[in-house]
Amino acid sequence: MKIIVSNSSNEPIYEQISKQIKGMILKGELNEGDLLPSIRGLAKDLQISVITTKRAYDELEKEGFIETMQGKGSYVAGQNKELMREKKLKIIEEKLAEVVEESKLLGLNYEEIEEMLKILFQEV
Template sequence: MDIILSNSSDKPIYEQIASQIRAHILAGTLVSGEKLPSIRALANGLGVSVITTKRAYSDLEEAGFIETVQGKGCFVAAGNQGLLREEELRRMEALLAQAAALAETLGVTRADLHKALDLVAPETHE
């Protein structure tokens, strides 16, 4: 599992970690039941505080992406990938609705909004 952190990002480090693990789960590169690195091992591997990785794991557990088994570690949550993906799609749609509303306020045409999306959207899932 590759996690790339950026000190120049406006996102806090724990959020960068959580969002990349979430992306791995949604993409299927981390599968249901798979054991995640321990909080300490991940912190050491990334060169960050244990508190930072604990916060990322806590956020992921609260959102239903991972589960903690006392004495055994953290695992990708079982059986709800489809539900989690639907939730993320709803979140994406809400953000797109905000962008569309802002575009309308600014007088940006739908065609120009599409062009802007093409510029910022990654080309990995075409």
């Protein structure tokens, strides 16, 4: 499992880890029952605090992406893929609604936003 953290990102490290693991689960790169690296092992690999890694795992568990069994480790939880996809789509819709509101305040039209989105979609 390859996770990349950036110290220059505005996003906290635990959120970077959590987001990347969620993405792997949603894309099917991690499947139900897969064992995740231990908290200590991941912290060592990423050269970060165990507390940071634990916080990422706690967030993932709280959101239902992983299950932790005392003494056995953390595993990918069973997921309803369609429900997870819907949750992600809702988040995207909310963010796009914010973009539309800001665009209208700046007087940008649909074509300008569409062009920006095309450029960003190719770059990211």
